[in-house]
Amino acid sequence: MKTLIAAITDALHLAMAQDETVVILGEDVGINGGVFRATDGLHATYGDARVLDAPLSESGIVGCAIGMAVTGLRPIIEIQFADYMYPAFDQLTSELAKLRYRTGGELSAPVVVRAPYGGGIRGGLYHSQSPEAYFTHTPGLTVVIPSTPYDAKGLLLAAAQHPDPVIFLEPKRLYRSVKESIPDDAYTVPIGPSRVVRSGEHVSVFAYGAMIPVCEEAATLANREGVTVDLIDLRTLYPMDVEGIVQSVKKTGRALIVYEAPKTCGYGAEIAATIAENAIEYLQAPVTRVAGPDTPFPYSIEGYYLPTPQRVFNALMQVALYR
């Protein structure tokens, strides 16, 4: 049985063993093994030449990784918290995302940017944010969010071989709370397709990352009421698996979207628009969102902020019973 964080560590070890151009760069990733211990043991195995503690500049980490990638290395970088991607925003969105395009395809920067995101650890304003929509709004980036140890390992190994930069957001509240048996050997989970978590007939639920277990719990509650849920884990947010979403809505005719980022202009808005564009004639209820409120993320009252199984269940029943 492996936790999600152990699966990530596992993938990093394998990526480094498979490809000697893979290097790790980030704050406290060396002897300390990262603040969440994702890079535990890598420095002991590969040393200073391949596991580099970075000075305290996220913009520096991303910018340096771009330079390394252009000149022949494959950096897998760690931004200590997704909240700290903002100091690197320019390097991520203007540089990393656009390098291939602005060189007419001659150069690219296949950097994997790992960052723990989301709430649920009492991290307050600056250790809890969900920035995925900024990056799914940035052509040139690929955005991945796993929710299980199996997917985390397989998607990270796929990201390490991906020809373009990947923003790999890790649901930190699931790091140690979800466990499953996964293969010891290297394997990949393809970037792109969503995953059907559970199949149902009455309501489609679209979610990703830390909201998957919340939605599973809500789906179990709904099941007791006779409502079966088609729960889809997006896994790759960008590019979006339009076909997977549309197929599910065509089956159920009802859609609930769950994410913990602020509601307005969140990733769920794009899912809703995609459903409206591609499957509106199948809808039997309004497309509904359960999301974080449009406020910054609080500290001591974060339980009010995050979508809970109960809140998702309430919304699920509303959508299911809409006539």
Add this chain to the structure above:
Amino acid sequence: MFPQPKPTLPSDEMVRLYEHMVQIRLLDERAIKLQRSGRIGFYVTANGEEAAVIGTVAALQPTDWLFPAYRQIGCLLYRGYPLDSAIGQLFGNTVDATKGRQMPCHHSSAAHRFVSPSSVIGTQIVHAAGGGLTAKLQGKGDVSVTYFGDGATSANDFHSGLTFAGAYKTPTIFVCINNQYAISLPVSKQCGASQLSDKAVGYGVHGERVAGHDLEAIHTAMSQAVYRARQGDGPSLIEILTYRKDPHSSSDDANRYRPAEEAEQWPDPIATTRDTLIGRGVWSAEQDALLIGRLGQQIQQAIQRVQPLPLPGPESLFEDVYATLPPHLQQQRHALLTELSKTAGQQALVEEFPL
């Protein structure tokens, strides 16, 4: 126009500053116990930085603006911030002026001109250049002070802050408390400069380094920087060299990356100041014991008053996003309160804070 700083601290003044240093140490020790017993979620101490904090803030006027990082609670207490408010912030409860929104140790008080620190490293450095610019443009004679650590000197905003302050010659003082570590990274690996105060040169900023256990030297260096700033002679970078005696935070395990005996090579600012005062015949072991007893009791009583208070209600989530509550937030607040009235209860936390 402004009085020249005196080269030494009068003994009674030094005793007063020492008392403030001891208060920080005692609060830190008590707060770590609260964290270990699960009553607060997180804490960062100023262990080894007490002289740096008090020696600098004591050289300022209460009207000077502070743009701190998260180990300068001592500045606020020095300026008379109530202990109950400080401790309430650690609980994030209803006496927390910032309404439970920030992690512990991210205090803020407009009345004390102590501007809320971010958790993002170094962002406040450039704010202090702006604060200095206001003082300069309005001819107020105020200075603007920012605190940050060795790690922050690598952040982009360090560059921006010193660039702007240097270019506009603002009355800004950059206090870099170099405690040797940015979480696990020693300063020797943080940058190639042999001393961080050297970085000032390239920005046209006065730079100097001072020993972190030497309260008098810190106070003198800061007083001179304040004098230069008020006179219109521009910004200074003061590097205060000390050692982070504790782990980075209550979540950190320093044994993973540094030997415990390393700390012994660095003098303790509290013990150093106490011994100096005793050596001068203005302080005694008996007085010290009484002080520790008195301050410890004050802290304990404040905790007892503050700890039982409730957390802010869910409606507070929506306040202060804007000056007035816009319609969409009114609607979201109504929806959340309606829903919570039907199904109360906060979600259990499932992962520990790691740093």
